[in-house]
Amino acid sequence: MKLKLRFFFVVALSIHVILIHSQVTGTKVKWQPLTISFTGPSTSETATSPNPFLDYRLNVTFTSPSDKKYVVPGYFAGDGNGGGTGNVWRVNFLPDETGTWSYVASFRSGTNVAISLNAGDGTADATIDGASGNFTIASPSGGKGFFAKGKLYTDNYYLRFQDGSYFLKAGADSPESFFGFDGFDNTPNASHHFDNHVSDWKNGDPDWNSGKGKPIIGALNYLSSKGVNSIYFLTMNIGGDAKDTYPYVSIVSYSGSTSNDNLHFDISKLAQWETVMNHAQEKGIMLHVVLGEGESANKNELDGANLGTERKLYYREMVARFGYFPVLQWNICEEYDIDLNIGETEAKKWAQYIKDIDPYGHPLAVHNTDVVKTAYKTFLSNTSPFN
Structure with missing residues (x-):
């Protein structure tokens, strides 16, 4: 019985990690923008209960190599290609230091939570909340x-x-x-x-x-x-x-x-x-x-x-x-x-x-x-x- 319980715990943990999916895109060069796309709740730009713009809040904290922190608001991006329905949630960021950065996402749900300045308001939504990772930024080059x-x-x-x-x-x-x-x-x-x-x-x-x-x-x-x-x-x-x-x-x-x-x-x-x-x-x-x-x-x-x-x-x-x-x-x-x-x-x-x-x-x-x-x-x- 103990072996079965341990096996179930490992499988459940693995599934949880897979579900929190994020993808970093961009040149990864200093002063040039990058985007992190998360797979979150599937909804529509016209949905009302909940409203994806008002009743969810995606904030991503970026930590620089010198330990400077930026708390950046994210947004509902529909299908990720301009379509109004989908499960893509994004944050845009402009890194200003070279070296390895880290990030961690806070994703909360609740009535009007998007406009709240209180980090603890709403309820953590496990589809994105806690997603984390890192990326390395190169020296300025090729920026227009x-x-x-x-x-x-x-x-x-x-x-x-x-x-x-x-x-x-x-x-x-x-x-x-x-x-x-x-x-x-x-x-x-x-x-x-x-x-x-x-x-x-x-x-x-x-x-x-x-x-x-x-x-x-x-x-x-x-x-x-x-x-x-x-x-x-x-x-x-x-x-x-x-x-x-x-x-x-x-x-x-x-x-x-x-x-x-x-x-x-x-x-x-x-x-x-x-x-x-x-x-x-x-x-x-x-x-x-x-x-x-x-x-x-x-x-x-x-x-x-x-x-x-x-x-x-x-x-x-x-x-x-x-x-x-x-x-x-x-x-x-x-x-x-x-x-x-x-x-x-x-x-x-x-x-x-x-x-x-x-x-x-x-x-x-x-x-x-x-x-x-x-x-x-x-x-x-x-x-x-x-x-």
């Missing part, structure tokens, strides 16, 4: 554009790359609805076609759906050829000016509505956004990501202009999906003080939540309409998340 320089950070009053060089921003602020592009999935109100830039697309550049991506990729090539090193663009303008950009699966009213489902994300669309952002980084173009607009309807679209479930989940998905890009700036709101003035206190709450979940410490900004000498006075205090 910003992937050869490392993360952009604030060095006192200046923006600087990890390779020691400085960055002077000189970019385009228009069109702010750059992602209101008709080549993206689920963008029926698209304002932009960029057809004039198809000829700027080059062999070897990324694309999707047999040419759908060529115009916007070509547009980035054109901007880069003119020395532009930054683009300013919105990722959610429901209720704003153009009403053509959003990361969600389904919208009832593009003018803004409490009936809109702001808790389910369009996986194929976000994969296409990522392709465009990655190309921008390879072309030496900074991502100035503007998370919201000045119009009242846009501010109210998420939690009535407060830091609630919808806004937190939106911020988390943006950080999880795109936070690994080395040269990126989060702008919490365009014209925070116009129309519906959210005020400095609320603006700081929004920024603080992003700061709490962004392991890379990307620069944070807010856009104002007031005169400069009074607008940023309290935003730049020592305790401000913007500092």
